[in-house]
Amino acid sequence: MNDLVEPSSDEAPLSRREQQKEEKNKALIDAALAVFSRVGFAAAKMDDVAREAGVSKGTVYLYFDSKEQLFEEMVKANMAPLMTEIAENLARPSISATERLKAHMKFFYTKILNTNRRQIMRLIMAEGPNFPHLAEFYHSNVLSRGQAVIKAIIQQGIDSGEFRDLQGHGLVQNIVAGALVAGIWKLVFDPFQPLDLDAYFDTHVDLILNGLKA
Template identity: 35%
Template sequence: MASTKPLSRPADADEPAARRERRKEARPGELLDAALDLFVEKGFAATRSEEVAARAGVSKGTLFLYFPSKEELFKAVVRENISGRFGEWQDEFEKFEGTSAEMVRYCMRVWWERIGATRASGITKLMISEARNFPELAAFYQQEVIRPGTELIRRILQRGVDSGEFRPLDVDNSVYSIVAPIVFLIMMKHSLGPCSPQDYQLDPLRYIEAMADNLLSGVCARPAQEQRR
């Protein structure tokens, strides 16, 4: 006699269609999160597409539905976490009402809070270590991150020169007075720092404040206390 027991329904049969649709829409974000984690943990070359898909809980075919290659996936990670935010930062520059010295401090501190203190900071370390092996990605990173980043810093320094706050500067090269301490902090965070924490006990915000003090002592036309009079 055939069993009259009703067939069991799939676990998600009662799940509202809207919820399933939201999960589907969120899938690219989940893939980008998984890819960021793996790229930072293992580097670009060592990360395999199937690993990204597995960590995100989808098939490799689903991954390629959204991102046709690992290179395109990496570019999407960079845009999601760094370069896609330059519009926001440019808008903040335009609306900033403080002094140029205050803007330098704000720039360095906000970079740490929004990028340096997050997983995204590992992208910079990855590019430093692997750029020569992947020239197309290096060119992409140059176009999407380095150029707009250095141009924004250049505008901050030029604002100070034009207002008379800063002495005349070689602005193009002075940009790296801000970039270099930031890159050092990233390398400590993702390389020697975790290996020898007793030797590299850096408090990031104190470090940034000290670097800003040193930089501004060199570029300000007058001491900060005189400018406030």
């Protein structure tokens, strides 16, 4: 369940076989992201994942037990690197809360919305109810941590007098909401009404900081 940390890869010499294995694992994860993003979980074909990874179908099953497992591992693999970065944002040198919030939101935009990780965000929304495991994983490993950072920043802002103390239920979700919507918009409605992420980001920050201002 919580196998996010590699089993301490203490300088294994990494034989040719092991190296190839790791490469293939990565290729499969990447292919899975591409295929699942394209058509969703149910419509995705293992054959397509295999082909896209340059491997036969049987091989996929040497690396993953089932389609479900592949899906879950794909999400986890793509989220893991993010989580350490979030942790770093929590323990931050003391700049103003305003600047910290800006920086954290920038992080969100550049590390998720502007990468194909936003596809994962969408997949979680789409498939979450059918994968309670995964929704819970995502909630406790990504959302909870992100919330903790923002809560800490807000508290700092209240203490320093930068922000007013609105103890609202779901304040954090409201603060981040604009970013989520931008990600979804890009994926679904951009062809009909394009969204400029940079300009959108500015609006988002402006609106939220003003909303929080003391």
